[in-house]
Amino acid sequence: HQWRYGADAEQEDSAFSNCLVLPFGQVTLDSRDNDDSAKPDAPEPDYQLTDLARFQPIDLFQPYIDGFKLALMESIRVRVESIPERGNGVPRVGILFSGGVDCITIAALLAQILPAGEPVELFNVAFENPRQTKHVQQGASNIYDVPDRKTGISGWLELCNRIDTQRDWRFVEVDVPYGQVLEHQAHIRRLLVPSDTVMDMSIGMALWFASRGVGSLVMRVDNELERQEYQGGARVLLLGMGADEQLGGYSRHRSAWDHGGASQLGQEIRLDVQRIATRNLGRDDRVVSDNSKEARYPFLAANVVRFLAAVPLHRKMDMRYSRGIGEKLLLRLLAHQLGLAQSSMLAKRAIQFGARTAKMESGRTKGQDCL
Structure with a gap:
């Protein structure tokens, strides 16, 4: 059976009467509020917003923002309330x-939903x-000080110091030597099928090692x-997938805006x-x-x-706003109002680059290349 939006299903003839109806509507292409006849004023051409507190x-x-918070709170509550105690x-x-805006929000x-003091594990891979470490002088840097490690520690400290000071936020560093990559590469590749690109492999490796929780x-x-x-103990893991797709987090969304405005972006x-x-999602679940x-x-x-x-x-x-502001603006404003002043301003960085699983053997490979 095919999945269809409710309005589309109602318009189909009897040949499509057995279609499955999605529980939500199609993404609106409207770039105006229902009660607003004009688009919002554009920021000045040289305007750089360095603090969301100054957002006019x-x-x-x-x-x-309020509606988004209520919906996301309910979603998280439903996903954690039935998890049994492990003792x-x-x-x-x-x-x-x-440490990015998706996962830290x-x-x-979650801190507002779980009982006070209940521990939460934060897995950072x-x-x-x-290709990166051969350029690092011996002793000059920790080879695992990748971009996501730096933002992860910063985000963890922000949670500890500003969001819930009494909660046991367990920050787990999952460091993966290249030898372990070679050891498990074939197994992870089998899990990806039918996904079969270089990017699938880079993302799959990051998710597999992170979810294993050994660190x-x-x-x-x-x-x-x-x-x-x-060794991580949590059997249920919350992931931030879906925020970029719905809120314009990818570079291709900004490119769509640059080339075709709101219509092409929508x-x-x-x-x-x-x-x-x-x-x-099939790849990530497997x-x-x-x-x-x-x-x-x-x-x-x-x-x-x-x-x-x-x-x-x-x-x-x-x-119209710069990276770190314009994309996922609604989520950033919510994060800022929750007290995440620093993390709400971080620009999007794909997991394969943040954790450095991309281009391990060659800098010439492209994400869309087949394995």
Whole structure:
């Protein structure tokens, strides 16, 4: 049976009467509010927004921020409330955590849902990339100080210091030597099928090692960071997939805006939402579940997709602003209001580049190349 939107299904003839109806509407292409006859004023050409606290038209966004928060809170609540207790202080839930705005917003809202003090595991993965490490002088740098490790630690400290100071936020560094990549590469590739591109492999490796949860627990002791060996205990993992597709997080969304304005951007967002299940989610589920973990996606709950699909395009993203602001603008404003002043301003970085799983053997390979 084919999946169709409700309005499309009603218009089909009897030959399509057995179609399945999606529980949300198609992404709106409207770039205006229902009660607003004019598009919002454009920022000055040289205007650089360096602090979301200075964002001016906040009153126009506030109803959408509030609605988004309610929808996302409900999505997270449904995904964690039925997880059984494991006892002995073993966490029930973990987050694949780069420190980016998607995952840290999930963490901040999760803190409002879980009982006080209940531990949460934050899994942050980093790879030894031989093409990168050969340029690093011995002793000059930790080979695992990849971009996602830096933002991950920064985000963890922001959660500890500003969001929930009493909660046991367990930041787990999952460091992957190149030898382990070679050891498990063939197995991960089998899990990807039918996905078969270089990018699928780069993403799949990051998700597989991160969800395995074998690494080092980072602890703050007398203002210093200490580490001890650690095996993650959470069987349910929250992932931030779906935020980029719905809120304009990819570089192709900015390119669509540059080449065709709001109309082309809206079509690109609509396409991404339509194909995410077949393009990404099967792959991600297979990789994570191979480690006996269950991936749950708060941004892809039906109520969240339904809400965001109806929000006017320019209230979700505004490509007139620079990177780190314009894309996923609605999510950034929510994160800022939750107290995540620093993380709300981070620009999008794909996991394969943030964790450095991309281009391990050759710099000439492209993400769309077949394995």
